[in-house]
Amino acid sequence: MVLALTENLLGQIELSKGHLDRAARHFTDGLRAARSASDRFSILVSLYDLALSSQAQGRLAEAEALLEEGLSLATDTGGLAAEARAR
Numbered sequence: 001m002v003l004a005l006t007e008n009l010l011g012q013i014e015l016s017k018g019h020l021d022r023a024a025r026h027f028t029d030g031l032r033a034a035r036s037a038s039d040r041f042s043i044l045v046s047l048y049d050l051a052l053s054s055q056a057q058g059r060l061a062e063a064e065a066l067l068e069e070g071l072s073l074a075t076d077t078g079g080l081a082a083e084a085r086a087r
Contacts, residue, residue: 004034004042008049015053024053044070 011026027050034042047070054063 001034001037001039001042004030004037004039004046006030007033008042008045011049011053015049015056020053020057024050024057027053040073044074047073 007026007030011023011030014020014026015023027046031043031046031050034046047066051063051066051070054060054066
């Protein structure tokens with residue numbers, strides 16, 4: 001979880017500087033780490049951040065697909081708020 005969220009934070013920094021390719025690499029690495037750890041929260045964060053990066057690069061179909069995947073995951077999990085309360 002920490003690695004995934006760290007990559008996403010670094011990606012946000014790069015995105016804010018306009019370094020879109022660097023941001024996308026961090027978000028992709030974050031998503032890979034989140035999936036490896038089966039961490040749904042970090043997967044959702046990574047999908048959203050990667051969608052932002054794709055949108056900024058003009059890859060709207062890719063951004064939409066990433067958001068759809070995130071929505072599907074969030075729906076399938078029954079809501080992260082319930083999961084967070086259980087922890």
